[in-house]
Amino acid sequence: MRIVLTGGGSGGHLYPLVALGEEARRRYAGLRCLYVGSRYGVEARRRLPDDWEVCLLPVRGLRGKRPVEAFRAGLGLGQSLWVAYRRLRRWRPDVVVSSGGYAGVAAAVAARWLGVPVFLHEQNVAPGWATRWISRWARGLALTYPVGGRWRCPVETVGNPVRREFFELPWERPPWPPFRVLVVGGSQGSRFLNAVAPVALAQVRRLGCEVEVVHQAGPHEVEVVQARYRAAGIPARVADFLDPIGPHYAWAHVVVCRAGSTTLAEVAAARMAAVLVPLEGVAGDHQRANAQYWADRGAALVFRQTMAPADLARLLIELYNRPDRWREVREQAGRLAWPHAARAFWEWVESLHPSLSQTLTSPVG
Numbered sequence: 001m002r003i004v005l006t007g008g009g010s011g012g013h014l015y016p017l018v019a020l021g022e023e024a025r026r027r028y029a030g031l032r033c034l035y036v037g038s039r040y041g042v043e044a045r046r047r048l049p050d051d052w053e054v055c056l057l058p059v060r061g062l063r064g065k066r067p068v069e070a071f072r073a074g075l076g077l078g079q080s081l082w083v084a085y086r087r088l089r090r091w092r093p094d095v096v097v098s099s100g101g102y103a104g105v106a107a108a109v110a111a112r113w114l115g116v117p118v119f120l121h122e123q124n125v126a127p128g129w130a131t132r133w134i135s136r137w138a139r140g141l142a143l144t145y146p147v148g149g150r151w152r153c154p155v156e157t158v159g160n161p162v163r164r165e166f167f168e169l170p171w172e173r174p175p176w177p178p179f180r181v182l183v184v185g186g187s188q189g190s191r192f193l194n195a196v197a198p199v200a201l202a203q204v205r206r207l208g209c210e211v212e213v214v215h216q217a218g219p220h221e222v223e224v225v226q227a228r229y230r231a232a233g234i235p236a237r238v239a240d241f242l243d244p245i246g247p248h249y250a251w252a253h254v255v256v257c258r259a260g261s262t263t264l265a266e267v268a269a270a271r272m273a274a275v276l277v278p279l280e281g282v283a284g285d286h287q288r289a290n291a292q293y294w295a296d297r298g299a300a301l302v303f304r305q306t307m308a309p310a311d312l313a314r315l316l317i318e319l320y321n322r323p324d325r326w327r328e329v330r331e332q333a334g335r336l337a338w339p340h341a342a343r344a345f346w347e348w349v350e351s352l353h354p355s356l357s358q359t360l361t362s363p364v365g
Helices: 011-027 067-091 101-114 129-134 191-206 222-232 246-251 261-270 283-296 309-321 323-334 341-352 354-359
Strands: 002-006 032-038 052-057 095-098 118-122 140-143 155-157 179-184 211-216 236-239 254-257 273-276
Touching (some): 002 067, 011 341, 052 067, 052 101, 101 118, 101 129, 118 341, 140 341, 211 222, 254 261, 254 309, 273 323
Parallel strands (some): 095 118, 140 155, 179 254, 254 273
16 A cells, blocks of 8 residues: 655645544555655655655745746746656555645646546645645545535545644643743744734733743744843743644643644644634635634634734733633634544545555554
8 A cells, every 4th residue: 555645835734644644554554655745845844754755846836936936936846747757656656645735736746647546635714726726636625624615526524634642632721820822833933923922922911911931933033032032021932843832732821823724723632722813925815714714613812913912912811811711712622623534534535445445454543
């Protein structure tokens, strides 16, 4: 049994594939897994599962580039199509699973040329361009959220797979003060959150609310952000990347984070109270759509980048002063979790591609 997992550039594309790979390892006897990503994405800087074979393509995003950069990116995409085709032709996979991104496009196109069935996993409320395009010939499309739309392939809602450890985090938190705030700007950090969060939390502290902070700042601003908290008199630990992040969810009372798909899946699994800060200007404005979906269901509070730090402070103080509201938001977030998303995905794939069932281990756990 050979599967290709492809998609990359951000943690939102990579980490669902890690969860799907873990489930596939438990599920299929004699599994071999090839991961196809981008040499410029987060996957090039993170440790991947030891049993994965890895192919990193010279592909990067085209959107928002200046003409010269777009031309180079286009050349990289053409080269990546050829590299992916040759690698898949030699490797002869049974199935390709794409989570999107430019690397996922190259591998999916190569799979189509070779006649290998392609299955898609879409993480966001607003499907990206890669999903919309590849779905024209894909064998099936798995969605995270039950959103509508017309598709040319079979569609199933399965949720967004995350590692089991997030579902095993404890519900209980110690009473505050101090109010423990986790700030997460995505796998690359966020300059916006790096600037706004210390200001907002300083205002929270000046209003008499004792706070402690853990802040994922990305690789370039750790010392700057640490100095901002120090100047505000706030106990804070600032890191470039929090790995593993599970213990920090278990420590925190509230998380201030982007509205990317994988972050939201982790927040739901961990049943966290969250203030979502959707990233502006991303393709399809998908983070705004994700955040609105959660806010409409009472599962999160939303702070937009056009708002002032005082507005973020107000949202945090609302949770600080109303433990009942804090518990309610956590409960609603937990209702958006899909504990068996990875298993549901592979069961759905087997229903459309029955030959996979022939390699099932017995029993499947």
